[in-house]
Amino acid sequence: MASTARVPQHTGSMAHAVAMLRRLPLNTAVVGITILWTVPTIGVLISSFRPPELVSTTGWWTALQPPFVFTLENYRRVLSTNNMGQSFVNSLLLTIPATVVPILIAAFAAYAFAWMEFPGRTVLFLTVVGLLVVPLQITLIPVLRLFTELGLTGTLPAIWLAHTGYGLPLAIYLLRNFFGSLPKEMLEAAAVDGASPVVTFFRVVLPTSIPALASLAIFQFLWVWNDLLVALVYLGGSPSVAPMTVTVSNLVNSLGQNWQLLTAAAFLSMAVPMVLFLSLQGYFVRGILAGSVKG
Amino acid sequence: MERVLQAVIVAIGIPAATAGFIVLGERCLALLPGRSSNALRPWLWLTPGLAFLLTFLLYPSVDTLVLSFRDARSTMWVGLQNYRVIFTDAAFLTALRNNAIWVVAFPAATVLLGIAIAILVDRVRYENTAKALIFLPMAISFVGAGVIWRFMYDYRPPPLPQTGTLNAFLTWAIPGFQPQAWLVNNPPLNNLALIAAAVWLWTGFCMVVISASLKGIPVELFEAARVDGASEVQVLRHVVLPSLSSTVAVVLTTMIIFALKAFDIVYVMTNGNFDTEVIANRMYKELFNVRDFGRASAIAIVLLAAIVPVMLLNIRRFRQQEETR
Numbered sequence: 001m002a003s004t005a006r007v008p009q010h011t012g013s014m015a016h017a018v019a020m021l022r023r024l025p026l027n028t029a030v031v032g033i034t035i036l037w038t039v040p041t042i043g044v045l046i047s048s049f050r051p052p053e054l055v056s057t058t059g060w061w062t063a064l065q066p067p068f069v070f071t072l073e074n075y076r077r078v079l080s081t082n083n084m085g086q087s088f089v090n091s092l093l094l095t096i097p098a099t100v101v102p103i104l105i106a107a108f109a110a111y112a113f114a115w116m117e118f119p120g121r122t123v124l125f126l127t128v129v130g131l132l133v134v135p136l137q138i139t140l141i142p143v144l145r146l147f148t149e150l151g152l153t154g155t156l157p158a159i160w161l162a163h164t165g166y167g168l169p170l171a172i173y174l175l176r177n178f179f180g181s182l183p184k185e186m187l188e189a190a191a192v193d194g195a196s197p198v199v200t201f202f203r204v205v206l207p208t209s210i211p212a213l214a215s216l217a218i219f220q221f222l223w224v225w226n227d228l229l230v231a232l233v234y235l236g237g238s239p240s241v242a243p244m245t246v247t248v249s250n251l252v253n254s255l256g257q258n259w260q261l262l263t264a265a266a267f268l269s270m271a272v273p274m275v276l277f278l279s280l281q282g283y284f285v286r287g288i289l290a291g292s293v294k295g
Numbered sequence: 296m297e298r299v300l301q302a303v304i305v306a307i308g309i310p311a312a313t314a315g316f317i318v319l320g321e322r323c324l325a326l327l328p329g330r331s332s333n334a335l336r337p338w339l340w341l342t343p344g345l346a347f348l349l350t351f352l353l354y355p356s357v358d359t360l361v362l363s364f365r366d367a368r369s370t371m372w373v374g375l376q377n378y379r380v381i382f383t384d385a386a387f388l389t390a391l392r393n394n395a396i397w398v399v400a401f402p403a404a405t406v407l408l409g410i411a412i413a414i415l416v417d418r419v420r421y422e423n424t425a426k427a428l429i430f431l432p433m434a435i436s437f438v439g440a441g442v443i444w445r446f447m448y449d450y451r452p453p454p455l456p457q458t459g460t461l462n463a464f465l466t467w468a469i470p471g472f473q474p475q476a477w478l479v480n481n482p483p484l485n486n487l488a489l490i491a492a493a494v495w496l497w498t499g500f501c502m503v504v505i506s507a508s509l510k511g512i513p514v515e516l517f518e519a520a521r522v523d524g525a526s527e528v529q530v531l532r533h534v535v536l537p538s539l540s541s542t543v544a545v546v547l548t549t550m551i552i553f554a555l556k557a558f559d560i561v562y563v564m565t566n567g568n569f570d571t572e573v574i575a576n577r578m579y580k581e582l583f584n585v586r587d588f589g590r591a592s593a594i595a596i597v598l599l600a601a602i603v604p605v606m607l608l609n610i611r612r613f614r615q616q617e618e619t620r
Contacts, residue, residue, distance in 0.1 A: 030419050033412060037429045040443045040495065043460050047446070059458045093298055097305040102347075104310040108317055109344030118337035124345075129613045130606050131352050135556045137578050138595045139355035141362060141588050146350075156298065160305055165351025168344055197336065198321045202314075226436030228559045229579075245438040249563050252442060259446060259458075266442035270435050277434035281427065288500065289507050 048074055048264040055260040074264035082255075083239050084265050087247040091269075094156055094231070094243050095224045098163035103216055105164065106171030107209075111201055113172065114179035115187060125176065131169040139166075140233050147234060154241060158234045166230070167220050174290050178212040179205060215287030218280055222273050244269035313343050356599070363592035367585075377593035387594070390572040394601075396486050397557050397573065402550035404494045406543060409501025413509050414535065416502075426506065430499035437496070441563030444492035450476040482570030489571055493560050497553065501546050508542035509535065545612075548605050555601050574598050 046060045049070040054063070063069070079085040112118070113125050143162060144153065152158040182205065190200040206213070228245040235241050237250075248265050255262050277284060320339040324332040366373050381387045412429060416422045432440065449459025453474060457463040462474040477488040512535065520530050558575035565571045567580070574594060581591035 026415060026418055030415050030421075030425055033415070034425045034428050037432070037495065037498075039460065040447050041432070041435075044443050044446055055458070057456065057458075059456070059460070059463050061460075061463075089299075093302040097302055097309070100306045101309050105313055105343045105347065108313065108340045112337040112340035116337040116340070118334070121337075124341075126610050126613070127353075128348070129610050131348065133552050133602055133606050133609060134352060134356065135552075135575070135595070135598050135602055137556070137558075137575055138359050138599050139352055140578075140595070141582065141592055142355035142358035143351060156301065157305070161347075162351060165347045168347055169352070172344060196321060196325075197340075198318055222434060226438075228436070228438050228562065229575075232579075233582075245436050245559075248438050248442065252445065252563055257449075259449070262442055263446065266439045270439045273434040273436070274431065277431065278427070281430070284433075285503055285507075288503060 044263045045267055047259055048267045050074075050260055052258070052260045056257070074260045075268070078251075078261050078265045078268065082251060082261065082265060083242070083247050084244065084268055086240070087242055087244040088268065090241055091225060091243040091245075091272075094159050095221055097156075097160045098167070098224045099217055099220045101160065102164040102167040102171050102220060103175075103213060106168050106216075107175055107206065107213070108201075109168075109172050110175035110179050111197075111205060113176040114182075128169050128172050128176075132173060134169075136166055136230070140229075144233060153234060154236045154238050156241060159231060162230055162234055163220075163224050163227075167223065171216055171220065174216055174287070175209070175212060177290065178209055182208060211283065211286065212290075214280070215283045215290070218276065218284050219287045221276065222284075225273055316343065359592045359595050362588055363596045364589075365592075366589050367587040369588050373589065377589040381590055381593050381597070386567075386572055387574075387577055389570055390567070390574045390577040393483065393486050393570070393572060394555060394557070394574050396483060397490060397554040398551055400487060400490050401493055401497075401554040401557075402547050404490070405497050405501045405550050406505075406547050408494070408498045409505050409546065410536075410539065410543065412498065412502045413506035414531070417506065417509060426499075426502065430503055432496045433499050435496065437493075437559030438563050440492055440496050441560055444488075444495070445478070445564055447492075448477040448488060450474055450479075478565050478571070479569045485565075485569055486571050489560055489564055492564065493553075493557065497550065501550070504546050505539060505542055508539055512538045548608060552602060552605055555598065574601075 043060045046063050047055055049072070050060065050063055051069060051071050051073065054069060079088075113121065113128075147153045147158045147162075152161075186204060186208075187200060190204050195203065225243075226245060227243075228249060231243050231246050232249075235243075235246065237246065239247070242250075244265075248262075248269050251262055251265050255265075317340060321336075324336055324339065327335070362369055363377055364372060364374060366376075416425045419425065435443070447460045448462075449457075450462055451457055451459075451474070457466055457474050461477065465472045466474055478485055516534050516538070517530060520534050525533065556575055557573050558579070561567055561571060561573050561576050562579070567573065567576045574597065578591050578594040578598070581587050581594060585591075
């Protein structure tokens with residue numbers, strides 16, 4: 001009995017080993033690609049914790065073996081002397097209103113596009129679809145002139161207004177598609193119960209659309225937080241209002257080979273979006289899948 | 296402190312004011328007879344959005360077109376002069392050539408890698424981890440990526456030790472390899488070094504979209520093909536790739552638009568030096584270094600013209616989608 005039982009077990013582990021071997025190229029490829037994609041970020045992260053004399057003489061990978069010499073000095077320095085602390089606050093002040101405002105304005109418009117009949121609806125919505133890919137370079141000069149006339153250049157309201165405008169096409173597009181897919185019966189039931197359009201919108205449509213609104217909010221937050229061009233053009237590089245993207249891009253020129261400081265600054269600017277992204281990845285993916293027409 | 300207050304007021308106040316506008320508008324509509332209130336209602340809800348679209352996208356586009364026919368200070372009409380100047384300007388022609396390289400290399404690399412990775416990770420158990428790590432750069436700004444990749448490409452003249460990852464790895468792996476100043480040497484090929492950084496950022500996007508579409512292929516299709524004795528390669532060719540084609544088309548257009556608009560990564564990594572100029576960076580320089588609104592506008596119009604075909608394609612695709620809805 002014992003010997004007959006061992007035979008299938010033996011072929012079983014053989015088959016297992018063969019299967020493993022057959023999957024080896026696949027696993028090597030996947031693990032290899034994943035490492036390749038992670039190494040650039042890891043290198044920067046490790047370098048940001050290394051003392052300057054080591055960063056300038058040895059590669060970041062040497063930090064992975066003893067003696068382990070790490071320091072927080074680089075972060076302290078960029079936060080205090082390279083304006084990164086102020087820029088962090090600026091980035092937050094700039095991004096939060098520029099995320100909230102366009103979403104609500106877009107939701108009103110999307111509600112009209114999805115559930116109301118009016119002449120020109122198709123043409124107007126096709127215009128929105130067209131605007132999804134318009135390069136914002138085309139708008140820079142007239143908007144800059146407008147802001148200059150209003151005395152808004154170099155101020156946060158300029159950025160809030162501009163990002164609201166630029167974020168609307170995608171927001172309207174996504175929300176209109178989402179609102180449009182809500183069951184008709186639900187909205188009709190609300191109307192039969194005597195709910196006005198305002199009540200239906202705030203009590204029925206918005207609460208059921210929270211996942212879509214969340215995807216959109218992450219999208220817009222990342223887009224505004226990571227933006228360089230809009231901030232560069234309308235804020236004009238004044239350090240008191242510069243967000244982290246602008247400050248880091250200036251440091252690239254002024255710090256040159258001081259990699260320990262540059263990497264610390266870059267990592268500070270990446271921390272918030274990375275945390276947000278990792279914790280809310282599901283919403284982000286959903287947003288991408290719904291809006292992959294956007295350029 | 297004052298600015299914090301300002302930000303809070305805006306983040307809460309403007310949405311509240313907009314909501315107030317809608318509520319108040321609805322009150323007014325309620326006073327009107329049913330027919331006219333129904334006719335006016337959509338416009339009430341659309342007004343804030345349309346006002347922003349008009350002010351920040353539609354009107355500026357038209358104005359830029361007008362400015363492109365005027366002089367540097369927008370005081371005089373100059374006809375096609377700006378276009379004549381930019382199309383004979385060596386820096387702009389370099390930018391055009393480089394954007395052509397971007398438009399071919401960037402979408403090809405991101406989409407092919409996206410398809411390959413999506414298919415590969417679909418077959419391993421740690422799929423979600425691998426995908427998350429490849430997708431993570433999407434959260435990083437181009438500025439951040441610019442620093443990351445400048446560090447990857449860092450070069451020190453030998454015999455100094457190479458501390459840039461790429462040069463260190465290649466000198467270690469290939470005996471006798473001479474370290475390269477990747478961003479400076481061999482134009483126009485150094486453009487590929489910039490494109491690689493952008494590919495690193497955006498492959499995750501392509502992979503995620505294509506992977507979702509891959510998972511949407513009905514299992515019966517695979518089973519039917521295997522029952523018919525199709526090999527893995529045949530399944531890939533005749534089942535998987537055809538089912539992905541419409542998704543790939545969407546992703547490809549997104550990547551092409553991106554390649555045409557490429558700005559931040561070039562601005563941060565080389566600022567267009569060493570023959571790596573692109574259209575968007577050229578426009579920025581005309582606007583802020585040269586301060587020539589006419590030429591900057593003309594460049595913006597060239598950029599828009601390159602994107603218009605894609606825009607029309609999107610509109611057509613959208614209409615088809617709506618018809619089959």
